Amino acid sequence: MSLSNGWTGADACALQDALRLSQEAFAEHLGVHSRTVGYWHKKPTSRPNPEVQQVLDVALERASDEVKARFAEARAGSPPAATAATSEAEQRLAADPNIVAALDWLDERAAREPGTARRAVASRLAQVDVNSLRDRGSRRGRVDQHAVADALATYYGRRSDGYGRYAATFGHVEANTSILTRSDWLDLDCPMDASHDRLALVRTAGDVPVSLDEQAFDQAVQRLAESLTLGVRFINMPLYRLLSADMGPQSIGGTVGVTSFAEYIVTMDLLEGELVDALTSGTETCTLPLRDRYLPDLDAVLDVGGRLTAGGTLALCAFARPADPFRGPADYVLLVQERSGHVINAARRLAVIPKGFHQPLTDFRADAQVGATMRREMEEELFGRHDIDNTVGDQRSADPMHPSRLSEPMRWLLGEPGRLRMECTGFGLNLVSGNFEFPLLIVVDDEEFWQRYGGLIEANWETANLRQYSSADPELVEELAADVAWSNEGLFALLQGLRRLKEIGGSRVNVPAIEWEIR
Known part of the structure; x- marks a missing residue:
């Protein structure tokens, strides 16, 4: 019922x-x-x-x-219910500070009179059909990872200066992705500590030079109207914006500034939906007006400081398990999520877990470290820390990641050196929305952790389903890598994580060798 x-x-x-x-x-x-x-x-x-x-x-x-x-x-x-939904949407349009921030930004960047965007969204609300939006969501879900990667390869072509799209062979699997990278951005094996994880905050970074034409303004208005109709909520939290990148062996470097989530969702975040809708309708991928505007060529993709370059980090988690008379020999359990249809990024796709935007909590300078975001995401997405989920409520704690506030599993992991091994396995720019991607590998070698806390690991609302795979099961892991439901960044993180795990995991790991290439 x-x-x-x-x-x-x-x-x-x-x-x-x-x-x-x-x-x-x-x-x-x-x-x-x-x-x-x-x-x-x-x-x-x-x-x-x-x-x-x-x-x-x-x-x-x-x-x-x-x-x-x-x-x-x-x-x-x-x-x-329809009346209630309409009333809620109208109330949010008038009073939700997150929506108001997006509306004000649109008016300013489109050089419109204050209130223009609000009136445009209010008018559009009466035209949006919920069932049509849900049907579109189903159609989008049928566009697989291969189709997205191939379409972007056609749109952007190839370069001859060392940059290219990440591809890999894994047993019988040949994987192509939309991740633009280069050889010295891969296999970084970078520990996530202060001496190696060195992204630096530049507080004087200026605003992104964005102006909106009629079409860009219209698409942003439509996005807000649809979000209000569906009851989608976002919090206009600050995001780190990548200004420069300096990656090397065991080193993450570069600079970041700060932008707003509202700005991201009405500009760069629109590119994925535009592309996928074009693929579902059979439209040629060259007719992508927003992409033509915001991310027209590979020079624009690589000009991270000249555009809004948001992004984040995601990790393949490998938890050691002892031998079991029913399951078999000692191994690592690998966790994979099916993303919820309610998330902003990679909806309804497969991804490793945790996965999150790189953004500060309360300490803007210290939180610029990539590892800070990943530790927060572990607490939120694996260990049930609702108080650091900014979509649930306001953040009032002075130090949300203080040792006294940590979950019991995280407190155990950080209780002794060496229990939590966290490494960055690469870096790339995702052609889907221009996002920067830091794939990580998280390894816990002490079998005691899984025995004590494995039953407490439970994904949050961002995950529709959680799966586990064994590092000692090459057939199923290879089948997993071949699944076309992956997000491009998720597949990138999976393959780079497995490649590193095979190097360091010893007899617990029985998967085919992974060889990458730049295309």
Whole structure:
């Protein structure tokens, strides 16, 4: 049993009342954070993300007839879901500071009168059809990694100065990606500590020189209208913007400035959707007006300081396990996620986990280290730290990663030197949106960790499904690498991580050799 128009916060609260549970007990019943339930009470017109919608469907389906009757009675006086959704979208358009920030930025960069973008989005809201958006999401999900990589190879062509697209052979698998890289950006084997992980913050970096023409303004307005209609939430947190890159063996260097998430989602983040929609409609890849504007050629891709170059880091995690009479010999468990359809980046694709944007929490200079983002993402995406997820609530802690606040698994990993091995395995620029990508390998060699904490590892809302593979199972790992559902950056991180793991993992690793090339 499910609600035909989806759940609102008010519907969820009605189910809580029908079950006669406290907020804390209801949160535990659903498997969500108690603050999520509290938010539904404060914002009854809000819409839970698609994964939580499914959880609510199951909870209602499994409820007794008596509970269902109380639930139906409680909803009888509620406004229709469509009306509630429209009301919520209109309220956010007027009052959500994150939406307002994006609207103000659009007016400024398009040289429009203040309020122009708001009026344009308000007008577009009446025209957006939710079912059409969902159908488009399904069509986008059918465009595979091969198609994206091939289309971008055709669009950008080849260079002859050492830069090229990352490709690799892995057993019988031949992988091509959209990651622009070079030989001295690969196999960095760079430890994630202060002496090797040395991205530096430049606080005097100026704004990105972006001006919007009519078409770019229109596409940004459409993006905001669709996000409001679907109830997609984003927090206008600062992002690190790459200004220069200086990579070498066991060394990450370069400079970063700071930009805003609002600016990113209405400019560079639009490029992926434009490309995938062109592929689903059969449109020739050369007719991509936003790409022609923001990222027209490889010179523009490599000019990281002259454009908005956001990005992040993602890691292949390998946790040592002892031999098992049922599973087999000692190995590493490798974790892979199927991304949620509700995320900004690589929606519905396969990726390694954790994966996150490179952005500061509270210490802008120290957090510029790539390893700082990855430790935060481990806490959030693997170990359940909801308090550092900026999409859930405001950040009020002075030091969110203080040892006293760490989860028990992370505290154990950092409790003794050598328990957590974290290395950067490469660097590249993703032709999909121009993002910078830092693939990492995280290795825990002490079998005690998995025995103590393996059962506590649980992905957050960004993941639709979590899989595990054995480093001692070459057949399934090779099949995994051949899956066309990968995001390009995810496949890059998987292959570079496996290549390094085969070097250092000893008898626990039984996978084919990986050989990369630049195309």
